Amino acid sequence: MRTSARVVGIDLGTTNTLLAWADAEGPDRTPRIFAVPQLVTRTEIEARALLPSCLFAPAAGEIEGDPFHDAPYVTGEFARQRGAQVPGRLIASAKSWLCHAGVDRTAAILPWGSDDESVPKVSPLDASTRYLAHLKTAYDAAHPDTPLADTEVVLTVPASFDEGARELTLEAATRAGLNVRLLEEPQAAFYDCMQRIGTAGLEALIAGTQAAHVLVCDVGGGTTDLSLIRVERGESGPVVSRIATGHHLLLGGDNMDLTLAHLCEERLETKFDPGRFAQLTAACRTAKERLLGGQGENVPEEAAVTVLGHGAKLVGGSLSTKLTRDEVERIVLEGFFPKVERDARPQRTRGALVAFGLPYERDVAITRHIAWFVARHVGSGTRIDALLLNGGVFRATRIAERVAEVVSSWHPEGAPGPAVLPHPDPDFGVARGAVAYALALRGHGVRIQGGAAHGYYVALGDGTKAVSVVPRGTKEDVTAVAEGVPLALTVGRPVRFDLFAADDARIDPAGTVVPLDEEHFRPLPPAAVTFRAEGKEEKGEKREIAVVLEGKLSAIGTLDLACVESDPPAGKAPRRFRLAFQLRAPAVERERTTSIPPATSLRGKKFDAAHDLIDRAFGKPRQDASPRDVKDLVRELERLLGERSSWTMLDARTLYDALIPLARNRRRTADHERVFWLLAGYCLRPGFGDPHDSARVSRLASLFSEKLAFVDGPRGWQQFFIAWRRVAAGLDEAAQTQIVDTFEAFVAPPDRGIKKPKKLKPEALDDLLEMLSTLERLPPQRRAELGSYILERTWTDRDPRLWAALGRLGARVPAYASVHHVVSAITAERWLDHLLREKWEQVPTATRAAVELARMTGDRARDVGERVRRDVEKRLVKLAAKPEWIRAVREHVPVEESDRAAFYGEGLPLGLRLMEE
Structure with missing residues (x-):
């Protein structure tokens, strides 16, 4: 971080964005709020202290000029006002989306639920970048001699933001042309408080005691943040430490x-x-x-x-x-x-x-969350001595009094309640506190100590245990090494690590192995790394290297994790591979499985025998081979390893890794081709779950353009389509679109005028249709088109598979894709209206299809109308459907793992655990 004559603090809030600044070396270091110029009407620009965190896409000709380079959006007060009138063109609460792991936060999904094609969509990351870019443009125009790019900037984030959201916030700042340091918002609020009350005020807090505990409760527009601050006596004055932060609460x-x-x-x-x-x-x-x-x-x-x-x-x-x-x-x-x-x-x-697509906290009682936080971090004999209440809601005196009353009731009878620290301007406190923090870094004021607010862990083995990597309280730029847990990892291939954080009082030294449980550990976005091959590794003479995990809390406020070579070649420095957080995929794709693969895959006599069976069938021609080796391959593998349903994911992936190098030999005979696709698809299902699956699916996808060499008869086509259905969840949008572009003409009605590719005459069209219905990453409009083809067929065809496919295409909750891929509610209603005319007793798949189409999510952009949903509920009750299905249509309940697994059509590999929404 560069040293500059001025310091700046930015509060990138859910509702408003603010900027404060101060001269770092002058006699007057008082933080000042920068009034941000912004459009307040179509034609008027006014400088205001608050920049509403809103983007509005004006219609053509509605706004003249683009003074802040915000096009095609406008930012600020006019955006907020106009967006209230035309909400379909408004983007708000981008900060909440930035920490929403259920979607691809880098995809253009906002404004959420808008089907107006004239409105340009942006990602949560882009929206955050735009707010910061507007600030930069406005500030630089007012201070051309001290532009933000050359200024020390502190950007605040919720203390409970996970590492993924922090990384995305940093990326937004970088895109806006800012070089920033992150600071937790409750700490910023307390820095502002310290600057106002001074050393005398801090000493008053600990009068008559050795230490005082201050609970900071920050209720913003989208989040509630809780932090515990301890003020204690030191040799040269009060010592202030942040000792705990709470869970992330999408509640405000x-x-x-x-x-x-x-x-x-x-x-x-x-x-x-x-x-x-x-x-x-x-x-x-x-x-x-x-x-x-x-x-x-x-x-x-x-x-x-x-x-x-x-x-x-x-x-x-x-x-x-x-x-x-x-x-x-x-x-x-x-x-x-x-x-x-x-x-x-x-x-x-x-x-x-x-x-509006956001999964808010289930229990909205903030005081219950405060009680739980205090119970985890404050001993039974310790009390809360003071409260700092930050956020606009606490402008209402009765609300501030209620929090003080509740916390006071937890003290012993007769004991005084907590002092409520003065906070006259809660809207401005975080931005000003960020400036006070920057000044404290230069020695102008008390600096809050604390280090890592959470302990960070990496899952081991089957995910029931984890190793501590960065213990809670680790100081900034202090590297922790997880010694005692050596890892042997394959070079040249991606490896995924499942990460967890614990925010309770536990402190596990680096390298400590502990059991994982949902109460004390919360999952973070996984991290991935690929080890580059060098020397003998490039020649294939050495495939694995020994590494240890290292971690530290960086000076800019992010978590840095790396794998470091523990046994480098003589005379060479150990290589260090930084782990990158996987932020692009929604959480449902990041299913938790074996996190750190064993040093070797399956080995031993069984593996050697299985490899030999595959080699006999698909390797170089051998004198002892026969045509039966191909036809009987799967049966012989089951005889050796047990029934296919008992194969673990490691078993299946090991077989796939033995088969895929021989892929070109699948084109020898029709049996070779059929068995190849049968075994490849089964062993790689559902296309994710293992750290190497992305590379595996990519290699398989490269074979798609070759189609089939032997096209006579349906058996080969059937296994080809089943294979792509099985691995669909691992295919990206481009790969799924390629599949639809190739085969759409074969399922579309003739009157649609879609030309069929030359020399392509697929059979097993029912399996093709089923496969196409599992492609959830297609744009919603494309999936709706596929559904319209199927719906047209239901007018004359009673095949239950048609309604099963429609249920998958129109499901309100996707099985693996981001929720922005869901088809519109209007489309789902149209399909349901037709389904309700069917006799469900005669269509075995009708009930489940209706549940998938009418399932209640609580998101009005996805939910079908109440009338249609009630009609579906009545029909389900009349048919005595499963109670959990009726409830799923009546009210919002999370999707069960069994329901999500049912989407894939067969048993998932043993060891793969699907997560809830």
């Missing part, structure tokens, strides 16, 4: 707005579509801010909530209701800040509030 002001919107929707007796509900939510947010924005005569007793009509009925079709100050305070207090005992725990309800 947005949830309160949604709760109020649901209340108003009931009053208006109207079920709004996604666009108008977004407008209603924005109106409730405005009303909440007016009613809870403070105290005094200027705060109204009630506020109107209005939703405009559509088109020509924009005004005449509007609906309006009111929210009172008392009821808003009651809803927020009782729903989000209820009185709870110290032993309260968050309720693990199966349903969760999902809105």
